[in-house]
Amino acid sequence: MNMHNPAVAAADPVEALMKSIRIPPRPSLLADLQQELARDDPAPAAISRIIGADVGMAGALLKLANSSFYGATRPAKSIDQAIAFLGMNQVAALMAGLLARQAITSSSGVSLAQFWELSTRRAQAMVFLSKRLHIGAPDVAHTFGLFCDTGVALLLDRFADYGATFDAATHEPLRRVTEIEDERHNTNHAAIGCLLARNWGLSSEVTWAILHHHDYQVIDDAASDDTVRSLVALSLVAERALQACQGAPVSLEWQKGGASACAYLSMGEDEVSDLVDQLLDCFTH
Incomplete structure (x- = not known):
């Protein structure tokens, strides 16, 4: 019985939680x-x-x-x-x-229209950046951009208060978004998105990039796969453009990982600003 095995007993709540989250086949x-x-x-x-x-x-x-x-x-x-x-x-x-x-739909009546609009724009931004900077394959960038936040939609469907959690997490200036989620729900959207990507047969590079897309230390880790590092770095530039498009004065995620992204991409702040301006032009035309 599990009560005689503390390790198994401790794992049971997490296992039960994961089974309770609906991952579409x-x-x-x-x-x-x-x-x-x-x-x-x-x-x-x-x-x-x-x-x-x-x-x-x-x-x-x-x-x-x-x-x-x-x-x-x-x-x-x-x-x-x-x-x-x-x-x-x-x-x-x-x-x-x-x-x-x-x-990926909501059984609880939560509208996902805005979520999919943002995900589509992120995917488009990733394709633009991949082509403009000649980094990686545009189709891989597109797939990552679209799927990286799918865990958000699944957790919105699982937890009635997840919307408030995600809002608080994305307004956190210092800590990782996923840390806030883990504290409140014992899981996070990057982990759930990674699980869906794996179940859907997406490439291992995309799957790992989804898991680490709020872990900006991976950009600095020379031992990590270059595709994973480049996807996470490009996602920070895309996020900065998306935030600007929504009227946000700053991108908190860029403040957390922008220096690492610039170093990895061999770009200066002015060059990134130019790219963001080009993306904004594409979004508005």
Whole structure:
């Protein structure tokens, strides 16, 4: 019995908590896309056929793919053209985002519209930064940007007072957001987002970057994976732009990790400010 094993007994509440948080299963369409992309020679026609099987999703994907953020040379009129203009990986990343929005909903009546709007902008900002700075793959940056805060939506659904917790955590000037969450709920949105990313078959780099996206020491850790470090560093620049777009005078997260991001990206404060201004122009046009 667990009462005779303190270690097991101590772990039980955490295990029970994790089981009580609804992690939506990986959509079968995403699994099919990932299976095709994992082949030695993935076929664009097969990717198009998988996406085209869901007419609603295909239409939504085309609308998203034609956004100026993704750099298509001209508007795509079909999934085949979207794949030709953007590449299979970017199209699959856009599809994963649409599927996430469909799968991650609230059973408690909490509106997630603002959450998804912000997540979409973050993903777009990550793609912009990846391309502009020639760091990493834009589709990986997009996937991280969209999924990094999915744990927030899941915890809003699990805890009636999580909204107040997250608000307090994001207004904390010194401590990590995740520390505040852990104190109040014995878990945090980075851990839950990491769990969802792993269950959905996202890459290990994206999964680990989600787990550490409020742990800015990882940027300075030369032993950490470069993709993880770059995603976390770029996310700080994206967050600064998002805060500015919302009218915030400063980005508290940038104050916590901006120096590490600048050092890793080999950029000065003025260069970052220029990038943020460019992002704001993209957001408003």
